[in-house]
Amino acid sequence: MTGFREEIRAWLREQLEGEFAHARGLGGPGREHEGHEVRLAWERRLGEAGWTCLGWPRRYGGRDAPLADQVAFHEEYARADAPARVGHIGEGLIGPTIIDFGTEEQKRRFLPPIRRGRELWCQGYSEPEAGSDLAGVRTRARQEGGEWVLTGQKTWTSLAHVADWCFVLARTESGSRRHAGLSYLLVPMDQPGVEVRPIVQLTGTSEFNEVFFDGARTAAGNVLGAPGEGWRVAMATLGYERGASTLGQQIGFQREFDRVVETARRTGAAEDPVLRDRLVRSWLELRIMRLNALRTMTSPSAGTPGPEASIAKLYWSEWHRRLGELAQAVQGRAGLVADGPPYELNDLQRLYLFSRADTIYAGSSEIQRNIIAERTLGLPKG
Numbered sequence: 175m176t177g178f179r180e181e182i183r184a185w186l187r188e189q190l191e192g193e194f195a196h197a198r199g200l201g202g203p204g205r206e207h208e209g210h211e212v213r214l215a216w217e218r219r220l221g222e223a224g225w226t227c228l229g230w231p232r233r234y235g236g237r238d239a240p241l242a243d244q245v246a247f248h249e250e251y252a253r254a255d256a257p258a259r260v261g262h263i264g265e266g267l268i269g270p271t272i273i274d275f276g277t278e279e280q281k282r283r284f285l286p287p288i289r290r291g292r293e294l295w296c297q298g299y300s301e302p303e304a305g306s307d308l309a310g311v312r313t314r315a316r317q318e319g320g321e322w323v324l325t326g327q328k329t330w331t332s333l334a335h336v337a338d339w340c341f342v343l344a345r346t347e348s349g350s351r352r353h354a355g356l357s358y359l360l361v362p363m364d365q366p367g368v369e370v371r372p373i374v375q376l377t378g379t380s381e382f383n384e385v386f387f388d389g390a391r392t393a394a395g396n397v398l399g400a401p402g403e404g405w406r407v408a409m410a411t412l413g414y415e416r417g418a419s420t421l422g423q424q425i426g427f428q429r430e431f432d433r434v435v436e437t438a439r440r441t442g443a444a445e446d447p448v449l450r451d452r453l454v455r456s457w458l459e460l461r462i463m464r465l466n467a468l469r470t471m472t473s474p475s476a477g478t479p480g481p482e483a484s485i486a487k488l489y490w491s492e493w494h495r496r497l498g499e500l501a502q503a504v505q506g507r508a509g510l511v512a513d514g515p516p517y518e519l520n521d522l523q524r525l526y527l528f529s530r531a532d533t534i535y536a537g538s539s540e541i542q543r544n545i546i547a548e549r550t551l552g553l554p555k556g
């Protein structure tokens with residue numbers, strides 16, 4: 175084991191056996207509502223100890239950590255069953271975008287609170303008529319009295335109910351169409367012109383929301399990149415969405431898989447030849463995923479967005495959804511009944527229900543297949 179990995183492991187053990195023992199495992203998929211306050215305190219503790227934003231440059235408070243170290247961090251984090259992060263959108267999406275496109279003033283203003291867990295972010299891209307077809311956004315913003323004024327609606331906005339800021343893709347040039355005339359605005363959430371309405375998901379909880387802008391305001395300087403060039407900035411953010419944390423997630427997957435196998439042993443499902451076959455297949459595919467991640471980490475283009483990112487997203491999300499189905503199957507009929515009233519779910523039921531979303535967010539499977547078809551196989555546009 176490398177010194178770096180040992181250091182992370184020791185630090186996590188000390189914290190999660192000590193002051194944060196009660197935070198272990200809080201807030202996983204379908205359990206996002208759990209322990210927000212303690213997870214926020216945890217985010218701040220990580221920041222104080224220098225365990226957030228490892229891949230950021232040192233001059234912005236990161237460690238310039240190579241991809242392999244970042245992945246090691248995510249692996250150890252999952253192995254320790256540390257609480258689900260509340261600051262991942264800031265660290266993984268908007269932070270790197272600000273580093274690449276922000277002015278020095280924007281970097282000074284926005285990066286330190288992300289790194290310290292003092293400000294949380296959400297992503298305002300999708301709208302009711304603009305999901306896969308993001309260029310169809312209709313939310314508008316115009317300049318008035320030194321501010322941008324926004325009107326429109328976003329939807330499926332993860333963590334908007336706890337976020338301090340939202341990065342919003344909005345149409346700022348009237349009469350513009352598609353990719354032109356969009357701007358990437360940084361909008362404070364706590365103001366009268368912003369209303370957040372939770373959407374109840376299959377798990378019975380609300381990880382995402384509808385967000386309504388009705389005269390919401392943000393300073394004229396809170397635009398990332400030039401006004402009208404929001405599409406380029408928005409695409410860069412999407413490129414970060416499949417970074418180091420994705421490569422490190424197999425440890426968490428292995429834990430879920432082990433739980434499915436344990437249940438199969440207990441219920442007798444492990445003796446069913448068809449289910450045994452599915453379990454073995456799932457394990458093999460998880461091994462392939464792991465080996466692929468190792469290969470990606472050591473390849474010269476590691477961390478660069480490209481068709482490989484689409485292959486990886488398609489592979490892990492489809493695998494995870496199948497694991498969710500297997501988790502239901504090994505429980506037998508018991509899996510169809512809630513653990514308690516009114517809608518208490520066990521971990522495997524949550525896994526099944528939440529993993530349905532994996533093949534939708536961060537670009538649906540159909541969209542990933544289109545990207546692979548067009549950019550890798552050179553097939554004509556679908």
Ligand SMILES: Cc1cc2nc3c(=O)[nH]c(=O)nc-3n(C[C@H](O)[C@H](O)[C@H](O)COP(=O)(O)OP(=O)(O)OC[C@H]3O[C@@H](n4cnc5c(N)ncnc54)[C@H](O)[C@@H]3O)c2cc1C
Binds near residue numbers: 556
């Ligand atoms: C758990 C979760 C969290 C999310 N968090 C956020 C968030 O924080 N911020 C945010 O902005 N968005 C978020 N999203 C939204 C997500 O990005 C969209 O759901 C996704 O892009 C798909 O868009 P849509 O739901 O409008 O579906 P649509 O685009 O309407 O697609 C409907 C169906 O048609 C298929 N389809 C669409 N176009 C094509 C095509 N050209 N070729 C083939 N098939 C096609 C799709 O694959 C899908 O099966 C989240 C979604 C989920 C599930």
